[in-house]
Amino acid sequence: MSTPLLDVWEAAASSPYHPSIAKDSQFTLGAFLLLIALLLAGVFSLNRSILSLPVLGVPASLAFGFGAVYMICAVGVYV
Amino acid sequence: MRSLPLFSSCLAALSSFACAELNLSQPLLSKQVLPSTFKPPQVFKNVNLVRNTNLDKAYPRETINVIIENIDSKPQSEYYLPFESSLISRVGGLEVKDKKDAEKGSFKVEVVGLDEQSSTEFYLIHLPTPLAPKQQQTLSITYSVLSALAPVPAKIAQSGKQYLQYTFSAYTPSVYVTEKQKTKLKFPSGDVPDYTTLPADLNAESKADPQKQGSTFTYGPYNDVPAGAEQFASVRYEFTKPVIHATRLERDLEVSHWGGNLASEERYWLTNQGAELINQFSRVEWQKSQYMNPASSALKNLNLPLHPGTVDPYFTDDIGNVSTSHFRPGRKENLLELKPRYPVFGGWKYSFRVGWNADLSTYLRKLAKGDTYVLKVPFLEGPRMPEGIQYAKVHLRVILPEGATNVRYSTNVPLVDSTTSIHKTFMDTIGRTALELHAINLVDEFRERDLIVTYDYPWTAGYRKPIVITLGMFAVFAVTWVLGSIDTSIGKPKKV
Numbered sequence: 126m127s128t129p130l131l132d133v134w135e136a137a138a139s140s141p142y143h144p145s146i147a148k149d150s151q152f153t154l155g156a157f158l159l160l161i162a163l164l165l166a167g168v169f170s171l172n173r174s175i176l177s178l179p180v181l182g183v184p185a186s187l188a189f190g191f192g193a194v195y196m197i198c199a200v201g202v203y204v
Numbered sequence: 205m206r207s208l209p210l211f212s213s214c215l216a217a218l219s220s221f222a223c224a225e226l227n228l229s230q231p232l233l234s235k236q237v238l239p240s241t242f243k244p245p246q247v248f249k250n251v252n253l254v255r256n257t258n259l260d261k262a263y264p265r266e267t268i269n270v271i272i273e274n275i276d277s278k279p280q281s282e283y284y285l286p287f288e289s290s291l292i293s294r295v296g297g298l299e300v301k302d303k304k305d306a307e308k309g310s311f312k313v314e315v316v317g318l319d320e321q322s323s324t325e326f327y328l329i330h331l332p333t334p335l336a337p338k339q340q341q342t343l344s345i346t347y348s349v350l351s352a353l354a355p356v357p358a359k360i361a362q363s364g365k366q367y368l369q370y371t372f373s374a375y376t377p378s379v380y381v382t383e384k385q386k387t388k389l390k391f392p393s394g395d396v397p398d399y400t401t402l403p404a405d406l407n408a409e410s411k412a413d414p415q416k417q418g419s420t421f422t423y424g425p426y427n428d429v430p431a432g433a434e435q436f437a438s439v440r441y442e443f444t445k446p447v448i449h450a451t452r453l454e455r456d457l458e459v460s461h462w463g464g465n466l467a468s469e470e471r472y473w474l475t476n477q478g479a480e481l482i483n484q485f486s487r488v489e490w491q492k493s494q495y496m497n498p499a500s501s502a503l504k505n506l507n508l509p510l511h512p513g514t515v516d517p518y519f520t521d522d523i524g525n526v527s528t529s530h531f532r533p534g535r536k537e538n539l540l541e542l543k544p545r546y547p548v549f550g551g552w553k554y555s556f557r558v559g560w561n562a563d564l565s566t567y568l569r570k571l572a573k574g575d576t577y578v579l580k581v582p583f584l585e586g587p588r589m590p591e592g593i594q595y596a597k598v599h600l601r602v603i604l605p606e607g608a609t610n611v612r613y614s615t616n617v618p619l620v621d622s623t624t625s626i627h628k629t630f631m632d633t634i635g636r637t638a639l640e641l642h643a644i645n646l647v648d649e650f651r652e653r654d655l656i657v658t659y660d661y662p663w664t665a666g667y668r669k670p671i672v673i674t675l676g677m678f679a680v681f682a683v684t685w686v687l688g689s690i691d692t693s694i695g696k697p698k699k700v
Contacts, residue, residue: 128614134569136571136572138569140570141566142568182681186675190670190672194669194673197631
């Protein structure tokens with residue numbers, strides 16, 4: 126029996142969804158990004174200035190943001 | 205006197221439990237209510253009707269094949285199927301197809317009730333094309349009846365045989381004249397100690413009624429049965445298997461784009477509607493008999509066939525992890541074998557939850573243009589048991605990613621309600637979009653039915669989670685810098 130949404134499903138047969146980072150690499154990438162965040166935060170704590178806020182704070186925040194998402198997925202809480 | 209309010213609050217709590225228990229059998233179906241004077245118009249007649257009742261499983265499955273003829277002078281498309289009010293709330297999965305053209309799919313059916321005093325309600329079947337005068341059409345009507353089998357005797361010994369009784373009308377209830385009809389009953393075995401014998405003069409061929417052929421009994425044929433006629437009959441047959449009834453099933457499917465994962469969790473509230481134990485449960489007797497693995501009215505294990513690629517299964521109940529389970533990955537299916545903590549005898553209950561993960565790529569596809577995704581998942585995955593399982597209420601929740609909009613769905617499982625809500629959980633800011641579907645009176649035969657959901661999920665919504673965490677972390681850096689820049693030294697400020 127054919128329904129409109131079943132036709133939509135069949136039409137998209139060639140494009141199954143794959144995440145940009147595979148399940149197996151999530152832990153490695155998450156740990157790597159969190160480590161970078163930790164290192165940059167460490168350097169920032171040694172030299173707190175208005176210049177180091179964007180130079181170190183922004184990449185550290187970005188690394189922590191993406192690293193936290195991948196790490197929480199890697200430990201089984203799929204957000 | 206302090207005990208009085210305590211007593212009254214206890215009473216109130218108990219009464220709420222009683223109400224909750226009673227509500228389980230209330231039909232949730234929204235229905236059209238007609239005045240009690242309503243009589244279905246006599247525009248059809250049943251030329252030939254054959255009803256097959258299959259009692260192989262722990263619930264009766266009815267298949268009515270009927271040739272209907274329009275006896276009116278105008279084309280007609282509304283066929284009424286009557287049920288008693290107490291029965292209609294337990295009828296599930298009613299589907300009507302054209303017997304000769306099943307590929308066309310199911311016809312539209314709806315419940316029509318009369319006002320409160322009436323004991324009869326109807327399923328109204330809409331024929332897709334009105335039937336012209338004097339034309340005939342063959343309908344195939346299938347449905348299951350839940351909680352319809354009563355154990356007789358109601359109490360048996362621990363290793364005793366169980367017998368179930370089924371009461372029905374030998375004349376298939378109809379609001380139209382039926383020219384010729386018969387009812388066939390298929391039992392799980394030939395052990396049928398009691399059954400109603402109907403007088404031979406009712407039978408069109410004046411034969412003994414019912415006719416027996418192994419494990420199949422036939423009531424009829426009967427000629428020219430008037431509309432609304434009933435002739436009650438009962439059968440009692442051996443069924444030494446558990447009568448598994450899930451009073452409620454909650455099933456959650458959680459889609460994670462970041463994790464590329466589809467997480468499933470099912471929460472069951474099972475009860476065995478079979479015969480109760482006449483004596484105390486004897487663990488020694490149970491353990492001794494297990495070596496022989498005899499047929500038993502107790503529920504000992506449940507087999508859940510999961511799709512290949514399923515990983516990380518878990519099985520917990522109110523106490524915690526249940527270690528008596530096996531997970532057997534295979535090429536065709538991954539079998540999850542569950543063993544409850546105790547054998548579930550008649551009248552006993554067991555509630556538990558199972559869950560597993562799977563790769564999202566099997567279930568989710570992205571459309572070529574736009575940010576639209578299409579998800580195809582099984583509506584029901586539960587255990588596959590030879591005795592079958594009946595589900596009184598099913599609550600399915602498809603939890604989509606945060607920011608998913610324009611949710612549409614399609615399924616051929618009969619539903620009673622559907623809503624879209626917000627589900628808030630880990631790392632959420634605005635909450636995830638959840639599609640909630642409610643169904644009642646389903647049976648395990650609906651396992652293979654699919655649910656297809658489409659939704660829009662712009663890439664900007666996908667980045668909400670890491671960006672929110674990034675901004676939070678940046679705020680920590682900024683606050684650290686601001687607080688670190690405050691001069692808290694005592695004395696005059698230094699001049700630079």
